[in-house]
Amino acid sequence: MQSQTFYNQRKNGTQTSAFGTAGRVNHDSSKFYNGRLYEGLNQGNDVIYNENPIEPQYVNKILCKSSEVMTELPDNSVHLMVTSPPYNVGKEYDENLSLKEYRMLLKRVFQETYRVLVPGGRACINIANLGRKPYIPLHSFIIEDMQDIGFLMRGEILWDKGNSATSSTAWGTYLKANNPVLRDIHEYILIFCKDTFTRLNPQKRKSTISKEEFLEFTKSIWRFSPARARSVGHPAPFPIDLPYRTIQLYTFEGDIVLDPFVGAGTTCLAALKVNRKYVAYDNDANYCTLANQRIKQFLSEQNNLFSK
Secondary structure (H helix, E strand, O other): OHHHHHHHHHHHOOEOOOOOOOOOOOOEOHHHHOOHHHOOOOOOOOOOOOOOOOOHHHOOEEEOOOOOOOOOOOOOOEEEEEEOOOOOOOOOOOOOOOHHHHHHHHHHHHHHHHHHEEEEEEEEEEEOOEOOOOOEOHHHHHHHHHHHHOOEEEEEEEEEOHHHOOOOOOOEOOOOOOOEOOOOOEEEEEEEEOOOOOOOOOOOOOOOOOHHHHHHHOOOEEEOOOOOHHHHOOOOOOOOHHHHHHHHHHOOOOOEEEEOOOOOOHHHHHHHHOOOEEEEEOOOHHHHHHHHHHHHHHHHHHHHHHHO
16 A cells, blocks of 8 residues: 555645645645745746857956956856955955945945846855854855845755864863853855746757766755865865856856856866866956966866876
8 A cells, every 4th residue: 555655646746735745746735835934935937048158268368357346247157156255354355344335345245146147057156154243144144145146045055064163272261161162163155046047958968067076066064174264275265166166066067157256276177177168257367377386286186287
């Protein structure tokens, strides 16, 4: 009887029930999404897929300027944006902006990102929350601003850095209830898309993600170590694992990846590693030079590898 029930579920599909269901074969979730919980929420639109080419001189280039206005990129031309914005906490590349000014800066950049993304294109933002007196939940402010722009939120990934956490003494009062302070060993990777939840692929480009990667990367917790600032030459680099995973998960071979705060160029390296193209921005000439040097070294190593 049990096997017959499972067969019928496979044949007819499962539906959202009052007590949930373990089945996910041909699952019909319309009952859930038609419920009142979703009243008034942006649930995407039926759109005509449109993809415009970027002029060749801007492809695989780092543009040393602000990404608040990306005049080099036409509407609907980028497939994925992945970035880690400057945190505005006094690093050498930061400006001393108020929280309101900082949010407005990011919002201007992400409005431009919305314009240049293709329908269904994804935006992935790595962000850490700040402070303790009070705690500043930057990730919640960015979610609010992204939704105000028109983005659809797809989820959030917790980047668990616990395996590399140091024995920090920033505990407030030690072993006392007066003022214990939490030590963050995680950051967020916020996932959004433009206009519609599914991105079409009319060019029939190939996916390069393996089965093992897909099963691991679709989990909501990622575990890998941070990059070391001294080894990269940037005060807050992110590890190549981060853009690599988003690129593998959300793009096809030959797609365009955008990083509007490119820093040391790690996103560009991840894109090249899996045969994607990139366009990147940074308004610090020193970091543009650093990123280009790292890319040049990577390409040289690749050429040497293939020539053997």
